[in-house]
Amino acid sequence: MNLDFEDDDDLAGNGPKWYQRTWSGILTKTKDKKPTPDGLWEKCKRCKEVAPTKDWIVNHYVCGACGYHERVGSMEYFDILFDDNEFTEINANLSSGDPLKFTDSAPYTDRVVVAQRKTGLKDAVRTAHGKINGQPLMVACMDFNFIGGSMGSVVGEKIARAIDYSLATRSPFMMISKSGGARMMEAAFSLMQMAKTSAKLALLDRAGIPYISLLTNPTTGGVTASFAMLGDVNIAEPEALIGFAGPRVIRETIGRDLPKGFQSSEFLVEHGFLDFIVNRKELKKKVSTLLQIIWSQKQN
């Protein structure tokens, strides 16, 4: 570093002159600081706007000031979509085996137990059916805070069974993706979940039952390369990261920085891989209207 300062001593000692405080003691004393009780206020991760928690909930965790979509999980999405938050969860008790006895710095089984304790979830997807504005819908929703929303046997199996339910009851299927991709600790078992879920979707397609795929931040890897991209209608939340390869891998491969907005929802709409972007506040209305047009009114 070669900074041209008049007095070099400033660099070693008190810092350059423009950097010095003109008066000292502006620290706020602890007793004068105003504490913010947990759970009353939420701060937007992007624009730092603070709003009462109850407003965040009413807004479905979308910032009222800048429109930033805070990451939420299956619990919130079920609440957003299902009428009166009434739904029936299926296969809620499926949890992971350890077919490969996989161990890196910790055994895979330990990681699963830790994730289960931390999140209160069994794995990275929950599947439930209920009504959306009076119309039946089967929803599979991923949870990112369970090992990065990664897809192993449980995720694949629960999605496959949810599609089976849609086939058996002739009810539309909706997938809410949020995942870093396949779960490495189940290696090829994870990989084959891509084939399994896609094959089930082929059956749903042949049966003429609607499949709506919602991609949320982030959706990458094997999830993008299987069920997430296979919707009759593919939609996404604003500014979600969506791609096959992760940005870091691409950057390393091509050896330069990625263009701004690369792999965002908006980028994918421009390139023709998404039908539209939906604000979370509009999600239920848009999906139920679409289903009403393409499906529900024909069923009676």
Added chain:
Amino acid sequence: MANQNWFDFEKDIVELMDQLEKAKETHEMGKLDMTDMMATLENKIEEAKQTVYGNLSGWQKVQISRHPERPYTLDYIENIATDFIELHGDRQVKDDKAIVGGFANIEGKPFMIIGQQKGRNTKQRQLRNFGMPNPEGYRKALRLMKLAEKFNVPILTLIDTPGASPGLEAEERGQGEAIARNLLEMSVLKVPVICVVIGEGASGGALGIGVGDRVLMMEYTWYSVISPESCSSILWRTWEMKERAAEALKLSATDMLQNKLVDGIVSEPLGGAHHDPQAAYDSLKAAVLQSLGELEGMDPEDRIQERIAKFSAMGVVVDA
């Protein structure tokens, strides 16, 4: 010596072969009768081969699968099939050279053969993008599969890729969608689909042409969700743990068969296909024809149901 590229773990074999070479020279010059010596050495070489190749680690198998002289897709096509008519292009963007395909006859039976293609020298490797397809490669593959279905021709795919291309253009043109579409469409193809991993089977890039009634692996190949190097770099933040990653991933043909994630193993000459390519061609051809024999008499709908049921059964879950 046919093959100039030896791995470190083969050095015992190489030393003995050098000794044999020298013994032969001496013998041929007529100085000494080395017949006994040569026979002993040949036996030793055979023993060394059995020891080395009988106890390969996962990582060593990965190395063999990448041997620069290993037969690639076009080598197999040239040597197991006749009348190959290569078809190009996805009809949308371009012709991806990392995936080749076309109609051919194998022992007089029509096939659509599709596979990833690697290059042998720098120029070819660039042309073939190191066997890493772009979306248009997967879309070309799908177009050819649909063509085969239309004319009721069975499909053979040959898998050999370090992964789908992770580039800017690949993302713009929907790499994820292209692979996903193939998984869906392949699962309901009306014609028999036979897939064989002939080298590297890396993740979605491999699976993108890998959904079949029979999925086979050649003996010294690997198939998993990630390469050992990338797995090592993610889990241990260094490429140096690749040997351990290769073991943990259980990516060899024997492991994959044991876990019922593939349907069979195609044997190779001891030490790998590059030691005796003709033997590898014969072996692959026999396996393909046997699989076709098992599949071609089936009702197409039954075949589809069985194919989907097979993939649906993959995975280990606990219901409690």
